[in-house]
Amino acid sequence: MINYDVVVIGGGPAGMGAAISAKENGANVLIIERDDKLGGILNQCIHNGFGLHYFHVELTGPEYADRFIQRVQELQIDVMTQTFVINITADRMLTAVSATEGIVEISAKAIVLAMGCRERTAGAIQLGGDRPAGVWTAGLAQKLCNIDGYLVGKNVVVLGSGDIGLIMARRMTYEGANVIMVCEVMPYSSGLKRNIVQCLNDYNIPLYFKTTIAEIVGKDRVEGVVIAQVDDRMQIISSTRKYVECDCVLLSVGLIPENDLVNGLGIKMSPVTTGAEVDDYRHTSVEGIFSCGNVLHVHDLVDNVSAEAFIAGASATKYAKGELPHGQSYRVIPQNGVRYALPQRIIAGEGKVKVYYRVDNIYKAPRVVVKCNGEELYSRRYMIMAPGEMESVELDKEKIVGDVVIELEVQQ
Amino acid sequence: MYDVIVIGGGIVGCAILDKLSTYQLDCLLLEKEEDVSCGCSKANSGIVHAGYDALPNTLKARFNVRGNTMYYPLAEQLGVPINKCGSLVLANESGLEQLRKLYTRGINNGVTDMQILDRNQLYNFEHNIADNIMYGLYAKSAGVVSPYEMTIALAERAVLNGSLIITDSEVVGIKNINGSYVINTQNGEYRARVLINASGYGADTINRLANQARIDYVFSRGDYYVLDSTERPIFNHICFPLPNEKGKGVLVAPTADGNVIAGPTSMRVENGTDTAVKKDGLDYIKQSVNTMLKNVNLRKVIRVFAGVRAVAGDDFIINRNNNFVTVAGICSPGLTSAPAIAEYVVEELVAQTGLELRKKDVLIDRKKPIITRDMSNQQWQELIRVNPAYGRMVCRCERITEGEILDAINSPLSPSSLDALKRRVRVGMGRCQGGFCTARVMEIIAREKGIHFDDITKKGKGSEVVVSAIKEAIIND
């Protein structure tokens, strides 16, 4: 039996951030990582655009990860790599397995969940047609390219305009592949505007909205796809079916927090984010278990992941020391166009709390309003809001004396 | 010169080869794909049927009921997971009469342990039956098995006992010279005293090549949903609707590996390879499932697939013409019937050809695969101490370690593709569908087989998973 104040599950940006802040606050900390090194998915994100908010310079994924890895090493945080957690109990006993240590039992005063997310697959979206080689989730194609050095196709159709799909469209173009088109079933993209311009427009790659892949064609390898437009009920319009020759399909159709490990623990989950519900300390409904990063809710900027991880790590240390504030908590209720807000609960107290939220559609000139007991705590008019861009609002905790409502006021 | 050549490595061909391997015979199986179990045997419901469906006095009835009794000990011997969960045919108020008919037919076919249940009794079996379901026919002997694991296990045991399986070998010519057969494939010529055609939807082609009677196939595609193991606790039995003129209808069943399967549809198609999933098929499954069970969340789908059943008339076609045996039209309940068909084909039809059937003195058992996920922590710990590869987790959804993958790679019928590996150890079969482990699995395969990523296929030649190393696609200015 090994004992730690704080055990962090996952050594990506969230896990490293949590471990660093837990350690800096005085806990003894262990990171458990299943891969052979720290860094997580950042290692395969070789494009730039990371760190502008946190480091105030623009870094690539591996560079952003490296800065955190160095800090983990400086702080002499214990790390078990190539180690897989197979079980967690509600009283914070972990069972993990590795080739070198076998089965190990670890007792933690606090646990931070930082397992990240997985990609939605062809099966999950019930992609019709044949099942040949050449259909890949964009993230896996990214790993095979950027880590292993192999190209998964030369004539590519991308389904879904999530950021990974957009980034991979450019990446494959850079490697000499011909990216034929990106199809997006929604009338808008879930990717960042910057990525649409710099990954697609720069290379004349067309993006078709309200368009999907109706069928994959090809027995052994992908030979083509049948694309089609969808109506307002997302049903395929048969008359618009069109065959497009290609040898590869990349899917960028959503990310799902990877919470399977804690399924049996009774943590209250949000049906919207599919991550845990947390308070402003990133404390879940199960005592001593914290959550941050993409396992909590899917982020679009790693800088936000780090910020959230620092909160979770510091809170875990507080919990381990018996110093985490308890007491009255109030709900944060998203409504009228706000799809979700996080944290879902705020513990009454002092100081500031930052609430992150996403809207559920494209809104032109909406006013975001935050109210508590009918009193307006905050309002701001935006020119535009989109589901693909997470927004945040900072509130004074002293003013939170009841449930907080966050909503949009939209002009008709 | 082989004593017997079997054409086709589906469940039937492999069961026959396994049976042949218990005798002192030189046997060969030729399979056109890169692995066994690549046709209908990999894409069906995986049901061990009780045997009340088939009309009395048919081959289907006879082999189904016999096959059912053989299945559970056979799977146990082979180390293949099987679950005798029982089945329910569910009917609304007006369906009682039809259930009674099925019950009587079952009795006539020799099925035991059946019972007609009313709604109250049904509720004790399944809490989530739909509101309009009033009656059910319970058959205790029905169960679920992984059809491809069963096929592979039979093939492996045959190989362990001296038979040979050659994959990637499509038969292109058959001649009968002086009473023995000369079989040509793209990569070789083989001779046999007795030839068995067990080539599934290809049976007509093979019979034609051999100047045997034509088989008039009708092909029907069945779409399926596979749901996440999280949905498994919702029900426990195989649930069928009342059968109709198209067949047994869309079922919902637990799988032997812990998922939920829903399907198949029945859509007429032109040939045996038309396995493209169609959206209308999937929509039909959704509707059908809801008429039987509540609370099945089809949004928890992790995979959709389709299989084609090749149907030749109302019954199986199993016959002998001199030294040529035809086993065709083995649609449902073919999976269940396979061991009984193999027994009949070998002990009766092959025996009639004049080949002497002498039992081998020693038979080798298939080693039960090591599955770390089913072990106690203590057992697992001990295993890792002996071989650390069992502590290296590769597939996190299905909890498959590198050790288990190496076992499959080093098995008697070594998988040569990602799909073939997946059918052996379920690596990539979970909810992430290989999103995390595929690259790692490719590394292991490349290392163990001494090949590059470019050589690795999804399902045999022509299905290479990557197209080139980086920079190779760049054309210089």
Add this chain to the structure above:
Amino acid sequence: MNITCINCPMGCQMVVDKIDGVVTVKGNTCPRGRTYGIQEYTLPKRMVTSLVRVNDGRVLSVKTSDSIPKDKIIHCLNSLKDVIVAPPIHIGDCIVANICNLGVDLVATKNIL
């Protein structure tokens, strides 16, 4: 020239032209759009990230040390086709100095030890 603004999800479709030597921006809704429009019209630049091969079969991720003109990106990338490096390599190491005479270096973004 049509330019899509990237400063916010609005993605204003701007028309940028040079009239009598003065660059004009139309279609922007904010000053950030105007600045971006002028920049994109005058000299659009991008950071470029890619891979080069390591002599042992691994791959190394790289980036340009500064942004380069957009119309030179593909030329710059194609010049990496035959670049092969040897370990050890550290983040920030110069892989190709003054790549394609663009006045910027290609540097490593990953440690290969």
